């Protein structure tokens with residue numbers, strides 16, 4: 001589904017070049033859920049933007065579904081680090097916005113959009129504009145927007161970091177549920193700072209080094225699906241989290257997330 005071949009990114013800034021991503025080699029198979037962990041500023045968002053076709057690599061190439069990425073595609077569901085909603089549109093209209101962009105009939109998607117909003121606890125808020133919603137609510141609207149056209153690839157950049165701990169747990173369970181129901185039909189790359197969240201959600205965790213970054217560790221998460229929240233209490237789960245934490249502490253030289 002995704003192939004990163006020698007991918008590097010250097011930003012040109014007025015103060016000189018910033019090498020964000022050095023050399024990334026990675027593959028994501030169809031149906032896989034892969035998390036990216038790494039210290040702040042190591043280039044996780046940059047890497048995701050390159051997969052989304054929103055930043056061009058300075059070296060190497062990104063391929064999605066076997067084709068070289070040259071620009072953004074409506075086939076990918078994107079969730080950014082900061083929820084970017086259109087302020088003059090309601091929550092429901094924001095969720096339906098990609099449908100409008102693709103010139104598909106909005107009516108066909110309205111029921112699905114309402115159901116998605118209800119799933120993330122926003123039933124009754126369909127008509128509210130972003131200014132009338134909390135930060136966490138806005139982020140949940142952005143998640144629904146990414147899912148509205150049922151994309152086969154989801155690229156998510158810390159989608160839950162602005163949520164309170166309880167809502168975040170609920171969102172993690174909702175996402176695991178969506179995954180298990182999709183039964184291999186969806187692929188995801190998920191950026192997070194939470195090791196527990198990465199282990200709970202993923203089939204594989206990629207750990208990035210500090211900037212300029214590359215992939216330091218590629219760790220499979222062997223737990224079966226469907227996954228339940230209770231799994232996070234098991235000794236196996238906690239052992240894997242501890243192991244990952246130790247690897248990260250070594251790799252970051254003390255700058256663990």
Ligand SMILES: Nc1ncnc2c1ncn2[C@@H]1O[C@H](COP(=O)(O)OP(=O)(O)OP(=O)(O)O)[C@@H](O)[C@H]1O
Pocket residue numbers: 011012013018019020038039040041042043044045046047081211
């Ligand atoms: N548009 C840009 N122009 C110049 N430099 C940039 C740009 N975007 C990112 N950078 C730099 O590239 C590096 C990687 O940034 P990036 O946002 O990818 O990190 P990140 O791993 O997502 O961090 P965080 O965990 O804090 O979100 C940083 O040093 C940042 O300052």
Ligand SMILES: [Mg+2]
Pocket residue numbers: 044045046081157
């Ligand atoms: Mg980022």
